[in-house]
Amino acid sequence: MGLLIQGGTVVNADREFRADVYCEDGKIIAVGVDLAPPPDCELIDATGQYVIPGGIDPHTHMQLPFMGTVTADDFYTGTAAALAGGTTCIIDFVIPNPQQSLLEAYQNWRGWAEKSACDYSFHVAVTWWDDSVHRDMGTLVTQFGVNSFKHFMAYKNAIMADDEIMVKSFSRALELGAIPTVHAENGELVYSLQQKLLSLGMTGPAAHPLSRPPVVEAEAANRAIAIAEVLKTPIYIVHVSCSESLGAITRARSNGQRVYGEVLAGHLTIDDSVYSNPDFDFAAGHVMSPPFRDKTHQSALWHGLQSGNLQTTATDHCTFCDTQKAAGKDDFTKIPNGCGGVEDRMAIVWEGGVNSGKLTRSEFVKVTSTNAAQIFNIYPRKGLISVGSDADLVVWDPQSSRTISAKTQFAKGGFNVFEGRTVRGNPSHTIAAGKVVFKLGELHAVVGAGRHVDRPAFI
Numbered sequence: 108m109g110l111l112i113q114g115g116t117v118v119n120a121d122r123e124f125r126a127d128v129y130c131e132d133g134k135i136i137a138v139g140v141d142l143a144p145p146p147d148c149e150l151i152d153a154t155g156q157y158v159i160p161g162g163i164d165p166h167t168h169m170q171l172p173f174m175g176t177v178t179a180d181d182f183y184t185g186t187a188a189a190l191a192g193g194t195t196c197i198i199d200f201v202i203p204n205p206q207q208s209l210l211e212a213y214q215n216w217r218g219w220a221e222k223s224a225c226d227y228s229f230h231v232a233v234t235w236w237d238d239s240v241h242r243d244m245g246t247l248v249t250q251f252g253v254n255s256f257k258h259f260m261a262y263k264n265a266i267m268a269d270d271e272i273m274v275k276s277f278s279r280a281l282e283l284g285a286i287p288t289v290h291a292e293n294g295e296l297v298y299s300l301q302q303k304l305l306s307l308g309m310t311g312p313a314a315h316p317l318s319r320p321p322v323v324e325a326e327a328a329n330r331a332i333a334i335a336e337v338l339k340t341p342i343y344i345v346h347v348s349c350s351e352s353l354g355a356i357t358r359a360r361s362n363g364q365r366v367y368g369e370v371l372a373g374h375l376t377i378d379d380s381v382y383s384n385p386d387f388d389f390a391a392g393h394v395m396s397p398p399f400r401d402k403t404h405q406s407a408l409w410h411g412l413q414s415g416n417l418q419t420t421a422t423d424h425c426t427f428c429d430t431q432k433a434a435g436k437d438d439f440t441k442i443p444n445g446c447g448g449v450e451d452r453m454a455i456v457w458e459g460g461v462n463s464g465k466l467t468r469s470e471f472v473k474v475t476s477t478n479a480a481q482i483f484n485i486y487p488r489k490g491l492i493s494v495g496s497d498a499d500l501v502v503w504d505p506q507s508s509r510t511i512s513a514k515t516q517f518a519k520g521g522f523n524v525f526e527g528r529t530v531r532g533n534p535s536h537t538i539a540a541g542k543v544v545f546k547l548g549e550l551h552a553v554v555g556a557g558r559h560v561d562r563p564a565f566i
Contacts, residue, residue: 115153161195252561
């Protein structure tokens with residue numbers, strides 16, 4: 108049975124226009140004015156609303172084993188929450204343990220993701236190096252549709268990639284037509300600062316941002332960009348949180364270097380005062396890396412989106428409940444790092460961007476969907492409303508208002524960093540592969556309905 112969305116305004120990254128959208132067999136079949144509904148067609152009245160490409164969150168961690176525990180959201184609950192917020196595709200992360208085969212880790216994650224309710228793909232982290240890693244990277248690109256490799260410059264004594272690993276991995280990625288991505292924080296400095304703060308008796312969450320100041324992120328961003336420049340490879344920097352890192356990206360781009368930057372919805376809207384809250388559960392609930400910054404960085408990050416020096420918005424969705432966070436009650440370095448947000452990213456960016464006049468509606472589509480699709484080579488299958496594209500769509504009601512709360516969210520973990528914020532502009536309907544999966548507040552996600560999205564190499 109087909110699906111016809113009538114009476115809405117289609118918004119793509121390049122323009123908006125009045126049109127109906129007809130979908131069948133998971134694809135967009137027709138886009139035009141006053142399309143006649145075929146027999147037995149499901150109808151959605153989008154009058155007064157916008158029809159936009161389904162959101163793509165290029166940075167999530169579902170069912171992640173991390174710091175001695177596993178995230179509260181698995182691939183079903185996390186992707187179901189994504190659909191409720193208008194995100195129809197995620198790019199998650201395969202993170203091998205040191206000395207673990209990349210292919211073995213990849214197969215583990217693929218198995219966990221079979222329950223996904225929306226489409227998904229994977230970045231694969233390079234956490235160590237030998238000839239087998241070199242070989243496995245080639246297999247992942249040529250046989251499994253992976254075209255991006257992640258490098259953690261932080262997390263010393265765990266998954267940190269040093270300069271030698273990055274040089275070898277970046278070079279191999281270039282050979283394969285894949286793009287390196289980096290978590291930019293100087294792991295040696297973070298570790299040193301953590302030990303110093305603990306020695307001074309600073310054990311609570313308030314020490315977390317002090318152990319990871321902006322300069323620690325900026326140094327790593329500059330270093331990764333320099334390595335990429337020498338090797339002539341593009342590079343994608345995840346969760347840019349401060350003006351100093353943005354400056355490094357902006358300078359490189361102005362010099363013609365192909366550098367891409369991602370910003371989290373949380374870093375656009377939340378400041379570091381949350382870590383001073385005397386309620387441990389509240390403060391620890393905001394512990395993630397890089398941490399939330401002083402408010403002055405927020406305006407810089409919005410300017411980065413406006414100028415095009417930051418291209419994508421993400422969440423780093425990585426949920427832990429209060430009992431998991433309590434592992435760091437007496438030592439902030441043991442608080443599992445991570446916050447949620449996959450359910451709220453689209454509304455937060457619309458509220459802070461479109462409603463404030465910082466972004467146009469087409470720019471909103473760019474930074475929540477289209478740019479990610481283009482950077483990771485799944486455009487025009489994703490990120491576009493056009494004949495032949497996947498029928499991943501959101502009917503967006505600009506007048507719909509809701510107050511975000513952990514009590515009403517679909518995501519697990521029992522905490523929401525956007526708690527109490529009122530957002531105007533929300534999905535009335537989310538369509539994934541031509542099926543209505545969210546409708547007027549009701550979630551109709553299906554276990555296992557999501558498909559793995561192969562991302563071809565860049566040639």
